[in-house]
Amino acid sequence: MTDAIVVEGARKRYGDKQALDGLGLVVGGGTVHGLLGPNGAGKTTTVRILATLLRHDEGLVRVAGFDVRTHAADVRRRIGLLGQHAAVDEELGGRQNLEMFGRLHHLGARRAGARADELLERFGLADTGRKPVKRYSGGMRRRLDLAASLITEPAVLFLDEPTTGLDPRGRGEVWESVRSLVGGGTTVLLTTQYLEEADQLADRISVVDRGRVVADGTADELKARVGGDRIDVVLRDARRLDEATKLLPGSEVSVDRDRRRVSAPVTDRMAALAETVRALEAAGIEAEDIALRRPTLDEVFLHLTGGREQATEVAA
């Protein structure tokens, strides 16, 4: 299978700000690729360029085999876009929206209507009737938005932070829909700020920072670079920190004296928690707080960008 998305050395500048600084990306056909990064990293700029909404200054950008700059119309026939804000007509009802988009894809009136009904059914919106979209819940709106992106079963689907602003239930609904799509052979490029979202959905992830890809790989590969879960113990009495250090599992225990905290990576979460509580109790050390946590996105970034900066220093 050929690559569905190819980006080489893409640059885009807005005034003073270099939004994309030589970004490169290859997404294989039929896969889900996550673009993970903080606000302002260049994720949305990338998606807008790929979806022909924005022109890049330099570099090669191909979607479904077509250059976005010279063959925008060919690209548009093959893509679906789910942007950060619901891209549907808020005044109209769900069916009216889907029928309109169907007509704009030149399906003709009858097929556009039939396709609208089909999609409403599939996304659990069949009973919304004439209710205008502005009265939909956040999750419903996103599902309609997603349905609108799928009118023609696009070869490549762009999802730009599809679950930002949704409650956990709405998020689950969107994830479910995305998973069912991928079975159909659609290539999905997903941007997100949530490590968990990329983890749940993406086959491969590119971490984007300051307009370029700083790391890529599968979710497991990236996590391995950051380290796994950690246990944090905050003591009541700072004088017992050294003692506590010996009680925590593993050898890579770190101590933060200002916060009276000891911290260690763990492999078996629950066992590590139980053991630590027992050991502290047996030693008579009072803990103010004990917490198990996954590496945060911040840590992924600190790790990845920190590594890059060190490498630059060494090179210099």
Add this chain to the structure above:
Amino acid sequence: MSAAYVMSDCWTMTRRELAHWARQPVQVVVGLIFPIMMLLMFGYLVGGGRGIEGEYVDFLVPGMLTLTMVFGLEGTMTAVTQDLDKGVIDRFRSMPMADGAVLVGRSVADMIQSATGLLLMTGVGYVIGWRAHGGFVAFLGAMGLLLLLRFAMLWIGIHLAMIAGRAELVQAVQILVWPIGFLSNAFAVPESMPGWLGTVVAWNPMSATATAVRDLFGNPGGEPGHVVAAVVWPLVLLAVFFPLAVRKFRRLSV
């Protein structure tokens, strides 16, 4: 892209605007009633007419029709600004549809609304005593000139919405159309104004339309020979703003 697709896209976008009306009939009715209210207010409450020969209502109705066409600019700008604010424009732009069909939909809908408004206003004008004396063809000609002015205002409105793109600027324009509309011969003849003001008023493109329309209706304030200016002025405005608006729309976020 084939012509059939272009037509179909334009029609789909027009249907969208019509569907919006069906959703918000009150807003549409208010939009149609507002100029009628103005007509009645100026006809009965303000009661101007300095230096006008004949019935003021015969002078006022063509002026109000012209003013309504100019005020349409603000309605178009509001609608386009609201539309651009929403994500749906991104979807349109990422679809394989005709460039500018969104704008065509907007303009067809606005023109239908303005034509309806004109007919309603002439009806109300008739009830309060206004009469057109020029015959049917002249009446149609006058309507044509008015709608041509509206069409020019429409594209100015679209262009302003795209370069401004913010609600606050719509408000500024909403306020500014009043002096521009009133600095014309809609309510009074330029001769009745201080010299410099009269000159400004006489040069206001909308005065050309008002004078030509009065002439075609056989109403006071009409002078023969203004039809050319009433055709040329809107065409000049269109020649400037139509390409600007279309170009701007194509490169919206570039």
